[in-house]
Amino acid sequence: MRIISFVEALREGTDQLLAADDSVFLIGEGVPDPKSIFGTTADLKSRHPTRVFDMPISENGLTGVAIGAALGGMRPVIVHQRMDFTLYALDQVINNAAKWFSMFGGQKSVPMVVRMIIGRGWGQGNQHSQNLEALYAHVPGLKVVVPASAHAAKGLLVSAVRDPNPVIFIEHRWLHGTTSDVAPELYTVPIGKARVAHAGRDLTIVTWSYPTLEVMKAVEFLETQGVGAEVLDMQTIRPMDMPAIKESVRKTGRLLVVNDAWKFGGLAGEVLASVSEDETLTLKARPQRLTYPDFPSPSTHGLTKNYYNGPREIVEAVGRVLGKKLDLGAVTDYQATRTHDVPDQNFKGPF
Amino acid sequence: MKDLYYKMLRIRRTEEEIAKRYGEQQMRCPVHLSIGQEAAAVGVATHLSEKDFMVSTHRAHAHYLAKGGRLTGLISELYGKADGCAKGQGGSMHLVDWKAGFAGSTSIVGGTIPVGVGLAFASQLKRQPQITAICIGDAALEEGVFHESANFASLHKLPVLFVSENNLYSCYTHLKDRQPARPLTDIAHGHGMRHLTLDGNDCFAIAAELKPLLTSLRQGEGPIFLELQTYRHLEHCGPNNDDHLGYRPTAELQTWRAQDPLLITRKQMENKGLWSAAFEKEMEDKVFSEVQEAFHHALNSPFPEPSELGAYIYANH
Ligand SMILES: Cc1ncc(C[n+]2csc(CCOP(=O)(O)OP(=O)(O)O)c2C)c(N)n1
Ligand SMILES: [Mg+2]
Numbered sequence: 310m311r312i313i314s315f316v317e318a319l320r321e322g323t324d325q326l327l328a329a330d331d332s333v334f335l336i337g338e339g340v341p342d343p344k345s346i347f348g349t350t351a352d353l354k355s356r357h358p359t360r361v362f363d364m365p366i367s368e369n370g371l372t373g374v375a376i377g378a379a380l381g382g383m384r385p386v387i388v389h390q391r392m393d394f395t396l397y398a399l400d401q402v403i404n405n406a407a408k409w410f411s412m413f414g415g416q417k418s419v420p421m422v423v424r425m426i427i428g429r430g431w432g433q434g435n436q437h438s439q440n441l442e443a444l445y446a447h448v449p450g451l452k453v454v455v456p457a458s459a460h461a462a463k464g465l466l467v468s469a470v471r472d473p474n475p476v477i478f479i480e481h482r483w484l485h486g487t488t489s490d491v492a493p494e495l496y497t498v499p500i501g502k503a504r505v506a507h508a509g510r511d512l513t514i515v516t517w518s519y520p521t522l523e524v525m526k527a528v529e530f531l532e533t534q535g536v537g538a539e540v541l542d543m544q545t546i547r548p549m550d551m552p553a554i555k556e557s558v559r560k561t562g563r564l565l566v567v568n569d570a571w572k573f574g575g576l577a578g579e580v581l582a583s584v585s586e587d588e589t590l591t592l593k594a595r596p597q598r599l600t601y602p603d604f605p606s607p608s609t610h611g612l613t614k615n616y617y618n619g620p621r622e623i624v625e626a627v628g629r630v631l632g633k634k635l636d637l638g639a640v641t642d643y644q645a646t647r648t649h650d651v652p653d654q655n656f657k658g659p660f
Numbered sequence: 661m662k663d664l665y666y667k668m669l670r671i672r673r674t675e676e677e678i679a680k681r682y683g684e685q686q687m688r689c690p691v692h693l694s695i696g697q698e699a700a701a702v703g704v705a706t707h708l709s710e711k712d713f714m715v716s717t718h719r720a721h722a723h724y725l726a727k728g729g730r731l732t733g734l735i736s737e738l739y740g741k742a743d744g745c746a747k748g749q750g751g752s753m754h755l756v757d758w759k760a761g762f763a764g765s766t767s768i769v770g771g772t773i774p775v776g777v778g779l780a781f782a783s784q785l786k787r788q789p790q791i792t793a794i795c796i797g798d799a800a801l802e803e804g805v806f807h808e809s810a811n812f813a814s815l816h817k818l819p820v821l822f823v824s825e826n827n828l829y830s831c832y833t834h835l836k837d838r839q840p841a842r843p844l845t846d847i848a849h850g851h852g853m854r855h856l857t858l859d860g861n862d863c864f865a866i867a868a869e870l871k872p873l874l875t876s877l878r879q880g881e882g883p884i885f886l887e888l889q890t891y892r893h894l895e896h897c898g899p900n901n902d903d904h905l906g907y908r909p910t911a912e913l914q915t916w917r918a919q920d921p922l923l924i925t926r927k928q929m930e931n932k933g934l935w936s937a938a939f940e941k942e943m944e945d946k947v948f949s950e951v952q953e954a955f956h957h958a959l960n961s962p963f964p965e966p967s968e969l970g971a972y973i974y975a976n977h
Pocket of ligand 2: 797798799825826827828829830831
C-alpha cells in the first residue's frame with residue numbers, strides 16, 4: 310500500500326511518462342511556475358528541461374500547435390487550469406484534433422492529451438466552475454476520461470498519453486487533495502471501462518468524477534437503512550461503458566445517475582436514454598437523474614449552498630427511485646457539519 | 661490634481677481593507693488586487709464621462725471605482741450580498757455599473773476585448789460620440805481574440821482606447837517567457853493603430869496626455885493603443901504579498917515599489933505646493949470613513965433570497 314494524493318499521482322505519472330518516452334512533452338500556462346498547476350507539475354521542468362514548457366496565454370493557437378506536434382510525431386500533454394479557458398480552443402479540438410483521422414481517411418491520428426480542471430466553490434462563479442464534459446463527449450473522435458481517485462488519475466493519464474487519439478482528461482479541483490493507494494510504477498487504467506465502486510442489489514447508481522465521493526458517502530447512510538446500492542464509477546464518459554451499466558441494471562432494475570453538470574443535453578440523459586432504449590432490460594422504476602440545476606453557478610456562497618448536491622440530496626433521490634421515504638435525519642446532520650463551498654476545512658481560497 | 665489623488669487613495673485604501681479582511685473568510689471569491697496599479701485606472705478614467713464605456717478583466721476593482729462604479733456595490737459584491745453590483749451573482753471578477761458606463765469585467769483573459777470593440781461599433785453606428793476604454797493586462801495580447809478585435813477596430817476607425825497595463829507578469833510568468841523581445845506597441849503598429857507608451861504610475865501625465873487623444877477618438881480618428889508600464893505590489897490572486905516565492909527579483913520589486921503611484925503623485929503635488937499635512941489628513945479621513953461605511957454596509961446587507969438562484973437565465977423583454 311502506498312497512499313498518495315491525486316495531485317502527487319498525476320505528477321508522478323507525468324514524470325514517469327516523460328522519462329519513458331522521448332516524444333512526450335508537457336505544456337501549459339504556469340506549468341513551471343511556483344504553483345505548478347496546483348502541484349501537479351512540480352519539479353518537472355528541472356527534471357525534463359527540454360520537454361516541459363510554460364506557454365503564452367494563447368489557448369487556441371497552442372492547442373493547434375500541440376495538434377501539429379502530435380501529427381509530427383510527438384505526444385503532447387497540454388494543461389489548462391480551468392476547463393472554461395479551453396473554450397478558446399474549441400475550434401482546434403473539434404475541427405482539427407477530432408477530425409484529422411477521419412477527414413483524411415484514417416492516415417494519421419492525433420495522439421494528444423488535453424488536461425482540463427473543473428473548479429467549484431469559493432465564489433468561482435459563472436466562468437470558473439463550468440463542467441462542459443458533455444460538449445467534448447458529444448464529439449466523435451474525442452475520448453473523454455474523468456478519474457475519481459488518485460489511482461485512476463495516474464492510470465488513466467498513462468492510457469491517455471499512450472492512446473493514438475486525442476483524449477480529454479477532466480480532473481475536478483476538489484479531487485486534487487484526495488488520496489488513495491497508487492502503485493509506484495507506470496500502470497494503466499483502461500479507457501472506456503467502468504469500475505464497480507460498491508456492490509448492491511437494490512438500485513444502480515451511475516456516476517463519475519467528484520460526485521463519486523459524494524455517492525460513496527451517501528451509500529453509508531443508505532446501508533444503515535438496508536438499501537444496497539450498486540455504484541458504478543464510469544471513469545470514462547466517451548466511450549461510455551454501457552455494457553457495465555446494463556449488466557448492473559439487469560440485476561437491480563433501478564437506475565439513478567448522479568452527475569455534476571447541467572441536466573439538459575447532458576450525459577446523465579444519455580445514460581437514461583441508452584438504458585430505456587434497450588428492449589432486453591426491464592426496469593422496476595422510472596430511471597432518474599440528479600444533476601446541477603440548468604443554470605450557471607452563481608458566485609455568492611449565499612446561493613451556492615442550494616446549487617450543489619451532496620449525500621443528502623443523493624439519499625433523497627434514491628428514495629424517489631425506490632418509491633420509499635428514506636430517513637434523511639442522519640445524512641442531513643452530517644451534511645450540516647461540512648462547509649459547502651470548500652473541499653475540506655484546510656481550504657482557504659482563493660482558487 | 662487633488663481629485664485624482666483622492667480617487668487613487670480611495671482605491672488603495674479600499675483594496676488594503678479587502679486584503680486585511682480577506683482572512684475572515686467572508687469574502688468567499690477569488691480577488692485580484694490592483695494595489696500599485698491605481699494610477700493607470702484613474703488616469704485613464706479622468707477625461708471619460710459616464711456616457712463613455714469601460715470594460716475590464718479579472719483585475720477590475722480599480723477600473724470599476726475609477727470609472728465611477730459604486731463603492732458599496734463593489735464591497736457588497738465581494739461579500740456575495742444582494743445589493744452587490746451584480747447582486748452577488750458575479751463576485752470580484754464580474755463587476756458592472758451601467759450608470760457609470762462600466763459595462764462589465766469578466767474572468768476569461770481577453771474575453772471583454774471584442775465586447776468593448778462592439779460597444780464602440782454601436783456608438784459609431786448610432787453616431788454617438790462615446791469612447792470605449794478596454795482595460796487589459798499584458799498577457800491579453802497573446803490571445804488571438806485581441807488581434808481579431810484590434811484589426812476590426814482599426815479597419816472601422818472605432819472610438820476604442822485599448823489600455824494595456826503592462827505589469828510584466830501573467831500570474832508568475834514574466835513577459836519575456838511569453839512574448840518575443842519587442843515593444844508591445846509594435847503590435848498596435850502592425851494593426852495600423854496609433855499608439856503610445858506611458859509611465860503607468862504617473863496619473864497626472866496619463867490624464868494630461870490622453871486629453872487631446874480622447875478628443876480625437878470622439879472625432880472618429882480611429883483607435884488608440886496605450887501601454888501603461890506598471891507593477892502589481894501583491895500576489896497575482898489573493899490578499900498577500902508573495903515575494904517569498906522568488907519569481908520576481910528583489911531589485912525589481914524594490915525599484916517598482918519605490919515608484920508607488922501614490923508617492924509619485926504626492927511628490928508632484930509637493931513640488932507644486934499643493935500638498936500639506938492638513939490636505940493629507942483630510943483625504944485620509946474622508947476615504948477612511950467612506951471605506952469603513954462600505955464594509956459596514958456590506959456586512960449588514962442580506963444575502964440574495966433563495967429565489968434569486970437561477971433567476972437570471974433569460975430576459976423576458
Ligand atoms: C483564457 C484564460 N486563460 C487563462 C486564464 C488564467 N489567468 C487568469 S489571470 C491571468 C493572468 C493574465 O495576465 P495579464 O493579462 O497580464 O493581467 P494581470 O493579471 O497581470 O493583471 C491568467 C493567465 C484565464 N482567466 N483565462
Ligand atoms: Mg500582467
